[in-house]
Amino acid sequence: MKPQPAQPVIDTHVILRDADTLLLSQRGGSYGRGRRHLPTGKLDRAEALSIGGARELLEETGVEVDPDHLRLDHVVHHRQNEAMERIGFFFVATLWSGHPVNREPAKCLGLQWFNIHDLPDDIIEYPKEGLLGYLHDHGVLTEHGWA
Secondary structure (H helix, E strand, O other), rough: OOOOEEEOOEEEEOEEEEEEEEEEEEEEEOOOOEEEEEEEEOOOOOOOHHHHHHHHHHHHHHEOHHHHEEEEEEEEEEEEEEEEEEEEEEEEEEEEEEOOOOOOOOOOEEEEEEOOOOOOOOOOOHHHHHHHHHHHHOEEEEOOOOO
């Protein structure tokens, strides 16, 4: 029997950084409730990655970024479980405008800035891998959950 092609969910994550601080959300939905995450979302069909990242950042935080000012920094191929895998593209916003506001209170308990040298312990593992890849320059790819 021929193996089936992978059908991963494609996620965009945006690292919003101001000097030595970065923005994290606190999840309000069932996945990771109460834990920290980057502004993120699933890519829509027929949507370019950078446009999806800019859209998700605006929808979740009200912060505007031109897709041309999103620099791809890291990719995480994440195995969520035997039936689900995800590919997360982690972008750094190099130029942005606005002040973060929680625009999705049904999905997010709040937004908070954290020092990059004192990150909280409750970051969800999948986005944490991409964030650490960015912060510690671990190359461009992390494979998470496959072992």
